[in-house]
Amino acid sequence: xxxxxxKDKLMTGITTCMRxxxxxxxxxxxxxxxxxxxxxxxxxxxxxxxxxxxxxxxADTVSDGVVAVEAKTLSAIITKMPDGEITLKTDDENxxxxxxxxxxxxxxxxxxxxxxxxxxxxxxxxxxVAQEILKDAIKETIFSASVNDTNKMMTGLLLSFSDILxxxxxxxxxxxxxxxxxxxxxxxVKLIVPSKALQELxxxxxxxxxxxxxxxxxxxxxxDGKLIESRLIDxxxxxxxxxxxxxxNTEIKVDRQELLxxxxxATLLVKEIDRKPVVFTIGENLKAEITTQLGSMSEELEIxxxxxxxxxxxxxxFIIDIMRVLDDAKVSMYFVDxxxxxxxxxxxxxxxxxxxxxREGV
Amino acid sequence: xxxxxxKDKLMTGITTCMRxxxxxxxxxxxxxxxxxxxxxxxxxxxxxxxxxxxxxxxADTVSDGVVAVEAKTLSAIITKMPDGEITLKTDDENxxxxxxxxxxxxxxxxxxxxxxxxxxxxxxxxxxVAQEILKDAIKETIFSASVNDTNKMMTGLLLSFSDILxxxxxxxxxxxxxxxxxxxxxxxVKLIVPSKALQELxxxxxxxxxxxxxxxxxxxxxxDGKLIESRLIDxxxxxxxxxxxxxxNTEIKVDRQELLxxxxxATLLVKEIDRKPVVFTIGENLKAEITTQLGSMSEELEIxxxxxxxxxxxxxxFIIDIMRVLDDAKVSMYFVDxxxxxxxxxxxxxxxxxxxxxREGV
Numbered sequence: 237x238x239x240x241x242x243k244d245k246l247m248t249g250i251t252t253c254m255r256x257x258x259x260x261x262x263x264x265x266x267x268x269x270x271x272x273x274x275x276x277x278x279x280x281x282x283x284x285x286x287x288x289x290x291x292x293x294x295a296d297t298v299s300d301g302v303v304a305v306e307a308k309t310l311s312a313i314i315t316k317m318p319d320g321e322i323t324l325k326t327d328d329e330n331x332x333x334x335x336x337x338x339x340x341x342x343x344x345x346x347x348x349x350x351x352x353x354x355x356x357x358x359x360x361x362x363x364x365v366a367q368e369i370l371k372d373a374i375k376e377t378i379f380s381a382s383v384n385d386t387n388k389m390m391t392g393l394l395l396s397f398s399d400i401l402x403x404x405x406x407x408x409x410x411x412x413x414x415x416x417x418x419x420x421x422x423x424x425v426k427l428i429v430p431s432k433a434l435q436e437l438x439x440x441x442x443x444x445x446x447x448x449x450x451x452x453x454x455x456x457x458x459x460d461g462k463l464i465e466s467r468l469i470d471x472x473x474x475x476x477x478x479x480x481x482x483x484x485n486t487e488i489k490v491d492r493q494e495l496l497x498x499x500x501x502a503t504l505l506v507k508e509i510d511r512k513p514v515v516f517t518i519g520e521n522l523k524a525e526i527t528t529q530l531g532s533m534s535e536e537l538e539i540x541x542x543x544x545x546x547x548x549x550x551x552x553x554f555i556i557d558i559m560r561v562l563d564d565a566k567v568s569m570y571f572v573d574x575x576x577x578x579x580x581x582x583x584x585x586x587x588x589x590x591x592x593x594x595r596e597g598v
Numbered sequence: 599x600x601x602x603x604x605k606d607k608l609m610t611g612i613t614t615c616m617r618x619x620x621x622x623x624x625x626x627x628x629x630x631x632x633x634x635x636x637x638x639x640x641x642x643x644x645x646x647x648x649x650x651x652x653x654x655x656x657a658d659t660v661s662d663g664v665v666a667v668e669a670k671t672l673s674a675i676i677t678k679m680p681d682g683e684i685t686l687k688t689d690d691e692n693x694x695x696x697x698x699x700x701x702x703x704x705x706x707x708x709x710x711x712x713x714x715x716x717x718x719x720x721x722x723x724x725x726x727v728a729q730e731i732l733k734d735a736i737k738e739t740i741f742s743a744s745v746n747d748t749n750k751m752m753t754g755l756l757l758s759f760s761d762i763l764x765x766x767x768x769x770x771x772x773x774x775x776x777x778x779x780x781x782x783x784x785x786x787v788k789l790i791v792p793s794k795a796l797q798e799l800x801x802x803x804x805x806x807x808x809x810x811x812x813x814x815x816x817x818x819x820x821x822d823g824k825l826i827e828s829r830l831i832d833x834x835x836x837x838x839x840x841x842x843x844x845x846x847n848t849e850i851k852v853d854r855q856e857l858l859x860x861x862x863x864a865t866l867l868v869k870e871i872d873r874k875p876v877v878f879t880i881g882e883n884l885k886a887e888i889t890t891q892l893g894s895m896s897e898e899l900e901i902x903x904x905x906x907x908x909x910x911x912x913x914x915x916f917i918i919d920i921m922r923v924l925d926d927a928k929v930s931m932y933f934v935d936x937x938x939x940x941x942x943x944x945x946x947x948x949x950x951x952x953x954x955x956x957r958e959g960v
Contacts, residue, residue, distance in 0.1 A: 306892075309866070309867075309892050309893070312866045313863070313866050316859075316862060316863045316866055317863070318859065331893070338897050338898050338899070339860070339863055339895070339897045340895065340896050340897065341863075341866075341867075341893060341894070341895045342893050342894045342895075343867075343892060343893030344892065344893055497678075497680065498701070500678060501675075501678045501679070501701055504671070504674045504675050504678055504703075505671075505703075505705075530668075530671050530705060530706065531671070531693070531703060531704050531705030531706055532703070532704045533701070533702065533703045533704075534702050535700050535701045535702065536700050537700075
């Protein structure tokens with residue numbers, strides 16, 4: 237095979253493709269990028285068995301071919317090449333010749349046919365959605381998904397498509413629910429996508445269109461000449477409507493930035509491993525307090541309050557995660573009592589946070 | 599004690615003082631910053647037994663006192679405080695009260711008298727030098743000092759003060775020598791300062807004046823309201839003049855940026871652990887080649903050459919380190935033969951690099 241392509245274009249493609257190269261695999265060939273040269277195109281493929289990418293790059297192809305190249309080495313070489321046109325050439329199955337300007341490399345390659353290609357999703361079923369919407373949806377919910385997979389379902393995000401896109405993430409201690417108007421008019425579709433795949437997808441999204449293809453077991457996101465594919469999590473997602481109740485006894489409105497800065501300060505005294513609550517005492521003001529081995533902190537915030545007075549312990553990390561992704565200048569928080577989840581609700585979003593039980597003297 | 603000071607000023611002082619707080623010490627009190635409040639000043643002191651800092655901050659002192667505060671906790675709290683005036687107050691020896699705006703912290707403190715203070719250098723002997731010169735001197739030589747201390751002397755930099763400042767660093771495989779005009783007219787002074795201390799000092803230097811105090815065993819750098827102190831390395835530094843010989847057979851001039859980029863590319867194929875040489879073949883051009891398990895690379899650079907043709911193997915990391923700190927558009931390299939050190943010389947600098955023996959077929 238022989239092909240010429242600009243350094244920048246190749247570099248961008250490799251960077252995206254690298255996202256689904258496993259850093260260490262029991263199948264060493266998966267640490268490679270598959271490079272397919274055909275019909276005026278280079279296709280870069282990677283696959284970490286759970287998810288994969290195909291990147292399509294226009295190129296000046298001289299002769300076709302398929303080879304697998306160790307991803308880290310390829311990426312490092314292309315990064316440091318001088319700007320200009322890069323020539324990639326193989327004479328046999330053992331070596332690839334890479335040239336740019338006066339700089340020449342020869343690196344070991346592997347037979348492209350050994351590479352386990354993605355089992356591509358058929359293009360029968362598709363949903364169109366703006367990349368920006370999916371980007372927001374991921375950013376604003378993903379932190380609520382579980383990071384450890386004792387409960388596999390909790391490591392996924394529910395993407396529910398109808399005239400609105402509803403996204404749900406939960407980890408047993410909190411729930412994030414967001415809705416976005418997308419005007420999709422096909423059959424309603426529910427996909428449970430691993431948060432790890434969405435995290436990688438998030439880094440690649442820009443602001444153009446996107447088409448989502450899906451089957452019962454797989455989903456593929458097609459945009460900007462890229463195809464990012466992932467397995468779906470199998471099963472029924474949690475029935476969160478059952479968890480929602482709205483008989484609140486206390487409602488407050490608080491400045492979001494002030495609350496964020498205050499709770500952020502409270503975490504200074506919390507070591508990673510602790511599950512120390514920040515204690516909110518809600519009266520005329522909101523008093524935030526925390527006490528740990530390192531010391532204690534207290535701070536008062538002005539609020540608009542209605543309903544009962546209340547003392548409740550919350551995980552400061554959860555409050556920070558939510559306040560960081562909201563845009564509203566003021567946020568509304570709703571409480572039942574100190575043992576019932578706290579709700580943070582506004583236009584298009586509901587966040588639910590379970591309280592931490594307060595012991596005497598905490 | 600009680601004292602008020604602006605957040606910014608205190609933060610800057612703590613950041614500098616933190617540089618000489620050991621991250622882990624067998625003496626836990628050394629993980630503290632000693633805070634001395636007296637006569638309109640806060641003095642922050644830290645000490646990692648090899649080196650230490652004293653930072654002098656003007657402040658609005660209400661009552662004097664001396665306490666030791668866990669450095670990481672103090673730093674984290676002050677960083678996240680809102681902008682404004684911070685009040686620090688202690689009522690007894692167990693707790694410090696920190697207040698800024700509506701935010702209040704109480705943190706554990708320790709008795710300041712337990713803190714092993716620096717054994718301060720007397721101010722009898724001093725040298726004045728611009729911070730910028732010392733900053734350049736450190737940056738342009740320190741990479742040549744040894745990082746492991748099988749030979750303690752090699753972990754230090756020789757600072758030799760007369761009308762010029764001459765700095766020497768070496769690690770057994772390379773030597774860096776730089777000279778700077780400083781116009782010091784006192785008795786010549788030679789100080790062997792641990793490179794670790796100079797590295798921390800480097801991060802703190804700005805562009806003002808500096809005074810250096812020294813004894814036989816210690817040195818203190820005084821500038822911008824700070825005092826950074828270090829032990830000296832005891833003994834005679836290597837007689838490098840004895841190592842210098844100037845009967846070269848080959849001389850080349852090469853574009854510095856091109857050589858840097860070329861050798862940098864060569865390192866792509868070198869794993870950290872290897873000691874693979876980049877092989878320079880010097881004829882009409884300079885051909886740089888490297889071959890490793892990962893593949894091979896070759897590149898030709900235009901040069902001005904005089905003298906014999908030559909093949910020599912050099913550690914690419916060493917060449918990169920030197921090319922990065924030089925300013926010259928073109929650099930001159932001098933060679934005797936493939937087994938004799940290579941010299942890179944110019945106005946005010948000499949770098950010496952030992953070659954790597956080439957085996958058949960490398």
